[in-house]
Amino acid sequence: MKCVSCKKPNPQRWFYCKSCGNKTSESKFTTNLYMMSDIGKRTDIEFSSTTIEDDIKHQNKKLGYA
Numbered sequence: 001m002k003c004v005s006c007k008k009p010n011p012q013r014w015f016y017c018k019s020c021g022n023k024t025s026e027s028k029f030t031t032n033l034y035m036m037s038d039i040g041k042r043t044d045i046e047f048s049s050t051t052i053e054d055d056i057k058h059q060n061k062k063l064g065y066a
């Protein structure tokens with residue numbers, strides 16, 4: 001698995017990324033959904049960590065995870 005924030009490999013599945021310090025696993029499921037969504041397929045978007053965080057929160061609410 002990879003860190004959802006910085007995309008660095010996280011083979012030991014640390015809960016907090018050793019590279020960027022953000023959570024790595026909490027949003028694994030929703031991140032997969034995010035990447036499958038229409039906006040996730042767009043490659044011309046520069047994703048800031050803030051944007052991803054906000055989107056994950058939004059997705060979590062829609063999925064009842066928050």
Ligand SMILES: [Zn+2]
Nearest residue numbers: 003006017020
């Ligand atoms: Zn990271």
